[in-house]
Amino acid sequence: MxxxxxxxxxxxxxxxxxxxxxxxxxxxxxxxxxxxxxxxxxxxxxxxxxxxxxxxxxxxxxxxxxxxxxxxxxxxxxxxxxxxxxxxxxxxxxxxxxxxxxxxxxxxxxxxxxxxxxxxxARRISHVFVMDVPAHPQTLFITDAAVNIAPDLMAKRDIIQNAIDLFTGLDLGTPKVAILSAVETINPSIPSTIEAAALCKMADRGQITGGEIDGPLAFDNAISMEAARIKGIKSPVAGQAQILVVPNLEAGNMLAKNLSFLSKADAAGIVLGxxxxxxxxxxxxxxxxxxxxxxxxxxxxxxxxxxxxxxx
Incomplete structure (x- = not known):
C-alpha cells in the first residue's frame, strides 16, 4: 500500500x-x-x-x-x-x-x-492548494480556490502561469494542466468550456508557457485514464492531470474540501504572484x-x- x-x-x-x-x-x-x-x-x-x-x-x-x-x-x-x-x-x-x-x-x-x-x-495574485491525496499517485495542484472569486480570462491566464511556475520551481518536471468544467466538450451554454478552449489556444500562441494544457476536461477524465478511455478522449493531459484549474473559487473550494474530508487529503496552501x-x-x-x-x-x-x- x-x-x-x-x-x-x-x-x-x-x-x-x-x-x-x-x-x-x-x-x-x-x-x-x-x-x-x-x-x-x-x-x-x-x-x-x-x-x-x-x-x-x-x-x-x-x-x-x-x-x-x-x-x-x-x-x-x-x-x-x-x-x-x-x-x-x-x-x-x-x-x-x-x-x-x-x-x-x-x-x-x-x-x-x-x-x-x-x-x-505585474502578475495576478492567486492561490494554489498542493494536495497530498493518499489514494492518488500524483500530487495534485488545485487553483484558484481561495483568492480569485470569479476570474476572467486574463486572470485565469495568470492563475495558470503561477501554478505552472510553482510546479516547475519544485523540480517536479513539466506539468500536465487540466482546465476543468462540467463536461469535456465546448458548450456555449457553459462559459467555462469556452474559456478553457481560449486558454488552450493562448498556450498554443505562447501566452502561457511551461506546461502541457488541455481543456475543457471534466474532473473524472482529467484524473482517471479509464474515464478518459471510455469517453474516447485522446490527450496528453486527460487521465494524468497534475494541475487542476477550476472555473471559479466556489468550485475549487468544494473540490479541495471534498478531497480533504472524504479522501483524507492534506492541502498545503501557498499564494503566488x-x-x-x-x-x-x-x-x-x-x-x-x-x-x-x-x-x-x-x-x-x-x-x-x-x-x-x-x-x-
Whole structure:
C-alpha cells in the first residue's frame, strides 16, 4: 500500500536540504499557528520573525511550553498592524517569505495587495492548494480556490502561469494542466468550456508557457485514464492531470474540501504572484499541513533566488 502522505514527506525532505529562510509570521496568536511556525523552524525550513502583540504571543508559547527566546518578536498591537508590519519586513529585505498566522486571509492579502506599500507585481495574485491525496499517485495542484472569486480570462491566464511556475520551481518536471468544467466538450451554454478552449489556444500562441494544457476536461477524465478511455478522449493531459484549474473559487473550494474530508487529503496552501511566496494556511490546518506549506514556499523561494534578482 502507498504510504500515507509520502508526497509531503518528500517535499519536506527536499526542503531540509536547503538553508532556512527568514519568514515574517503575521499574528501567530493561537496554538496552531505558533506551533506550525515553531515546528517548521525546528525542521530547518524557516527562521520565523514573529509579528504581533508580544504578550499574547508569549502567552501562547507558555501554553505550548515552547521556548521562543531565540526568535525575533516584532511587537505590534493588533492583527491589522501585524499584517502591515510583516509585509514591510519583506519589502525591506528582512524576510524572504510571508506566513499567515491566526488572522483572516483577507486581512493579510489586503496588506499584500496595497499599491503603495504592498508586494504586488505585474502578475495576478492567486492561490494554489498542493494536495497530498493518499489514494492518488500524483500530487495534485488545485487553483484558484481561495483568492480569485470569479476570474476572467486574463486572470485565469495568470492563475495558470503561477501554478505552472510553482510546479516547475519544485523540480517536479513539466506539468500536465487540466482546465476543468462540467463536461469535456465546448458548450456555449457553459462559459467555462469556452474559456478553457481560449486558454488552450493562448498556450498554443505562447501566452502561457511551461506546461502541457488541455481543456475543457471534466474532473473524472482529467484524473482517471479509464474515464478518459471510455469517453474516447485522446490527450496528453486527460487521465494524468497534475494541475487542476477550476472555473471559479466556489468550485475549487468544494473540490479541495471534498478531497480533504472524504479522501483524507492534506492541502498545503501557498499564494503566488506577489514578490515572495505567501504561506496561506487555514486555521483548521494541522501542523503537518503547515509544515508542507512552509516546505513548498521555501523550495520555490530558493528556486527564484537562482532565476530572478532579489527585489527589495
Amino acid at each position: 502507498r504510504k500515507k502522505h509520502e508526497k509531503y514527506e518528500r517535499l519536506i525532505a527536499a526542503a531540509r536540504e536547503k538553508a532556512p529562510l527568514a519568514t515574517a509570521v503575521a499574528h501567530p496568536c493561537d496554538e496552531t499557528s505558533l506551533q506550525g511556525a515553531l515546528e517548521a523552524a525546528e525542521a530547518g525550513l524557516i527562521v520565523p520573525i514573529l509579528v504581533g502583540p508580544k504578550e499574547k504571543i508569549a502567552a501562547v508559547a507558555r501554553s505550548l511550553k515552547a521556548d521562543i527566546s531565540r526568535f525575533e518578536i516584532v511587537d505590534v498591537s493588533h492583527s491589522h498592524a501585524a499584517a502591515e508590519k510583516a509585509v514591510e519586513l519583506v519589502r525591506l529585505g528582512k524576510a524572504e517569505l510571508l506566513m499567515k498566522g491566526s488572522l483572516h486571509s483577507d486581512e493579510l492579502l489586503s496588506a499584500v495587495a496595497n499599491r503603495e506599500t504592498g508586494l504586488r507585481t 506577489a514578490r515572495v511566496p505567501i504561506i496561506l494556511t487555514s486555521r483548521a490546518d494541522n501542523v503537518r499541513t503547515r509544515m508542507a506549506s512552509c516546505a513548498v514556499a521555501m523550495l520555490f523561494a530558493h528556486r527564484r533566488r537562482v532565476t530572478e534578482p532579489v527585489r527589495v
